[in-house]
Amino acid sequence: MTADLSETKPLTARIVAGRAPLNLKEYEAAGGYRAVRKALKELTPADVTKAVKDANLRGRGGAGFPTGVKWGLVPSLEKAPGSRYLVCNADEMEPGTFKDRLLMESDPHQLVEAMIVAGYAIQATRSYIFLRGEYVTAAKHLNAAIAEAQSAGYLGRDILGSGWSMDLHVHTGAGRYICGEETALINSLEGRRANPRAKPPFPAIAGLWGRPTVVNNVESLCNVPHIVNNGSAWFLGLNQGKSKDGGTKLYGCSGRAKRTGIWELPIGTSAREILEEHAGGMKDGLKLKAWLPGGASTDFLMPEHLDLAMDFDTIAKAGSRMGTGLLTVVDDRQNMVSVVRNLEDFFARESCGWCTPCRDGLPWTYKTLVAMEKGEGRPGDIEQLEKMTRFLAPGRPFCAHAPGAMEPLQSALKFFRGEFEATIKKIDQTTAAHAAA
């Protein structure tokens, strides 16, 4: 039934809409836990890491860092004996992103299997799925799958007689977008406020409780069992020649398009195909005005960018980021000042407050946009916003939160400057003279 699908759409081959996720028996019958047996019985941890490196699997959480390289940064057991951790970042909260929810709710065993294989590769002693608190169904399904895997001997002590032991625990969060930043996530998992940490040291050296830690996104991890089963060359070929990156990608579309949803497609599929073929285009009577390639923290692109391949390098070259790869489409009835005001409201509220540029800069940005939206913009406001995009550029604030917030702002100012200018109140001579005095 799934033989063909598993060749082209490995991540979603076992997912059938409207049906409960596969239980352990059904999952095993569909080829599940084969990768665990193969990895633990036939491969060394280094073999698994090499296979993932060769497959050029790039992190699907948004940054695109090669997953195998991240694992390779973890020091060897000889150099750093003792505890080490694998953490799955399942804190999906990037506005416009709804892919990890599908993977966890509809095929929880796939992620559990992936955690075991990835945990083996870095020789983790414990592993955690850091799940956002609102994903109640995902928590239920994952906990059921873990209990089944545990009783089948895939988790716990001396897994499949390999001598390697690992536990897996679902930790549910209590909100806050910043928990998706990997070092903030580690602080949160330690039971602290989710403020990011300074890097270096990177988590691979000193992460959870100061021990070597790997943090990977749900979708990145879910690819791992398929790479182990079918090999790196197969994985690279999944892109059907559309990209340098390997594999498929969960792409999606939200906003006022005809058929919003999520589809597993070769990585490098064009945004036009995603919007026009899979999402059926914009709703009747609406035209595409701008689009976010992969979440609120990516730069806007324009309709003329639709033919670009949706992969990390191509979208970066066009001045944005692929991010999570789920499009948010903005229609021609929207005012960009209001759209950006909504985005900056989100970022201002979700700032953790740790560093001054972000804590003060984002509310300032937001308040300026609120005034502009009411038609009460003042001369100099646009220049002030532009200054923000420089003050909050990468390297100035403590983490990537504020720089992410500046991406939609700077691109909206570039493409839709007229809409921002239209909000500036004309100042008459008297007022100007008064202000000058």
Next chain:
Amino acid sequence: MSTANSSSNPSADVIKLADLVASASLPPTDGYVMSDEERHEIEECLHHYDDNRAASIDALKIVQKKHGWVPDGAIAEIGKAIGIPAADVEGVATFYNLIFRRPVGRNVIKICDSISCYLTGYDEVRNAISAHLRINLGQTTPDNRFTLLPICCLGACDKGPVAMINDDTHGNLLPDTIPALLEQYK
């Protein structure tokens, strides 16, 4: 008690956190006696971590599940149960938006105000909820039945506008269907 705000003025969206904090001084809460059941549940959580502090969020959730929110006295009790200073527990409790440090209604509505829901009709849906319940964001109905809170992206953007009521996620919301939806929660 402020009245429902059904104006389409976007500035009415703005939740002024400072106002919320200043508007109502909280009644002092009595000393908190942690039940054996809560204590036991918290102790169970400790096994999952290599350091007890990690259970602070779990512990706050355990108390909140029982009381609906986290009363003042529980903060110190949680600190004692897991062996960290009460100030640290309070720091955590006030950081995370799903931990409530003031009473909430029997049903908590969390309405997504992020970009995809904004584009598909968040303003209209929030206005419909506010008009029906006569409360604004951050407020609780006088009969204690509902609290209305904003929340960031709920990860169901293809079904926007989206809101959660307690543990249930509701998508494709329309202003007209709000009264019937809310009627399901007593």
